[in-house]
Amino acid sequence: xxxxxxxxxxxxxxxxxxxxxxxxxxxxxxxxxxxxxxxxxxxxxxxxxxxxxxxxxxxxxxxxxxxxxxxxxxxxxxxxxxxxxxxxxxxxxxxxxxxxxxxxxxxxxxxxxxxxxxxxxxxxxxxxxxxxxxxxxxxxxxxxxxxxxxxxxxxxxxxxxxxxxxxxxxxxxxxxxxxxxxxxxxxxxxxxxxxxxxxxxxxxxxxxxxxxxxxxxxxxxxxxxxxxxxxxxxxxxxxxxxxxxxxxxxxxxxxxxxxxxxxxxxxxxxxxxxxxxxxxxxxxxxxxxxxxxxxxxxxxxxxxxxxxxxxxxxxxxxxxxxxxxxxxxxxxxxxxxxxxxxxxxxxxxxxxxxxxxxxxxxxxxxxxxxxxxxxxx
Numbered sequence: 001x002x003x004x005x006x007x008x009x010x011x012x013x014x015x016x017x018x019x020x021x022x023x024x025x026x027x028x029x030x031x032x033x034x035x036x037x038x039x040x041x042x043x044x045x046x047x048x049x050x051x052x053x054x055x056x057x058x059x060x061x062x063x064x065x066x067x068x069x070x071x072x073x074x075x076x077x078x079x080x081x082x083x084x085x086x087x088x089x090x091x092x093x094x095x096x097x098x099x100x101x102x103x104x105x106x107x108x109x110x111x112x113x114x115x116x117x118x119x120x121x122x123x124x125x126x127x128x129x130x131x132x133x134x135x136x137x138x139x140x141x142x143x144x145x146x147x148x149x150x151x152x153x154x155x156x157x158x159x160x161x162x163x164x165x166x167x168x169x170x171x172x173x174x175x176x177x178x179x180x181x182x183x184x185x186x187x188x189x190x191x192x193x194x195x196x197x198x199x200x201x202x203x204x205x206x207x208x209x210x211x212x213x214x215x216x217x218x219x220x221x222x223x224x225x226x227x228x229x230x231x232x233x234x235x236x237x238x239x240x241x242x243x244x245x246x247x248x249x250x251x252x253x254x255x256x257x258x259x260x261x262x263x264x265x266x267x268x269x270x271x272x273x274x275x276x277x278x279x280x281x282x283x284x285x286x287x288x289x290x291x292x293x294x295x296x297x298x299x300x301x302x303x304x305x306x307x308x309x310x311x312x313x314x315x316x317x318x319x320x321x322x323x324x325x326x327x328x329x330x331x332x333x334x335x336x337x338x339x340x341x342x343x344x345x346x347x348x349x350x351x352x353x354x355x356x357x358x359x360x361x362x363x364x365x366x367x368x369x370x371x372x373x374x375x376x377x
Contacts, residue, residue, distance in 0.1 A: 151248025
């Protein structure tokens with residue numbers, strides 16, 4: 001496992017990744033403080049989203065608590081022209097790509113089909129069905145090949161795709177099929193698995209008898225396993241993999257070892273299957289504390305900066321709270337407006353059927369009057 005920052009913040013040299021980080025400028029003290037702030041901000045938003053779900057304001061929430069380094073690192077490792085295909089837990093990746101957290105919360109509130117323009121932000125809408133985003137990512141990567149923006153040597157235009165999914169999704173057939181197409185066509189795609197140790201209640205060691213990073217090698221896809229709670233290791237590994245894919249050298253698989261500190265979703269109770277001792281062990285590897293300790297060793301952080309980040313995260317949480325509480329539910333008929341660019345007879349029929357259905361629940365003033373008169377009689 002590649003690790004640049006130990007749990008106590010100590011820096012370990014790594015010739016290859018150090019060269020990548022230095023050349024890219026991704027590991028300057030200013031950048032490191034930015035990653036620290038990003039992780040604190042997204043954790044604040046994440047915790048508030050859980051609170052909002054408990055208040056009945058969201059239908060569901062999938063927390064990324066504990067996975068901040070794996071996500072902030074991967075998001076910032078990509079270049080602007082790269083295309084990212086997430087699952088439903090990539091809140092840190094979304095933040096790194098400029099997607100405001102309230103857009104994510106609107107999705108889990110059930111009033112948004114996506115919330116942002118994928119072409120503008122080069123980030124696909126959240127994908128709920130496990131593994132389904134992997135074939136989409138490979139298809140998009142093959143499209144980049146045909147567009148002639150792979151392997152030209154122009155860093156400003158050459159592009160690759162980052163396909164994100166969890167350890168549980170790595171067992172889905174769609175991922176295996178995606179490996180086949182990616183390897184066969186040498187598609188410019190990086191498969192990135194955040195191994196957070198649990199696929200709902202099933203531990204990784206039950207899902208796979210070997211490290212997940214080995215799974216792609218049967219297809220001839222090189223792989224690397226990194227410490228997912230180490231933002232520097234993630235930055236270096238993902239940037240290296242994307243640069244390789246962008247250069248036309250085919251797909252790469254990256255496994256980031258991390259931990260889901262919260263339950264799988266707000267509908268899950270992790271205490272029923274996960275030992276407390278394990279949670280305590282991983283709490284000591286907290287990615288935010290790790291980077292803070294490293295910055296302290298460099299004398300590049302002080303208590304004022306830490307307090308300011310905490311205050312900003314609190315302010316963001318309150319903004320999300322008021323935004324969601326103040327939202328009005330949309331007209332449900334709007335769900336039929338944009339499945340296709342042009343009117344479609346099947347959608348029109350479904351809209352008419354739905355209108356007929358909801359009409360059954362509309363108040364009938366004459367019925368209320370009759371009921372009142374019967375009561376008086």
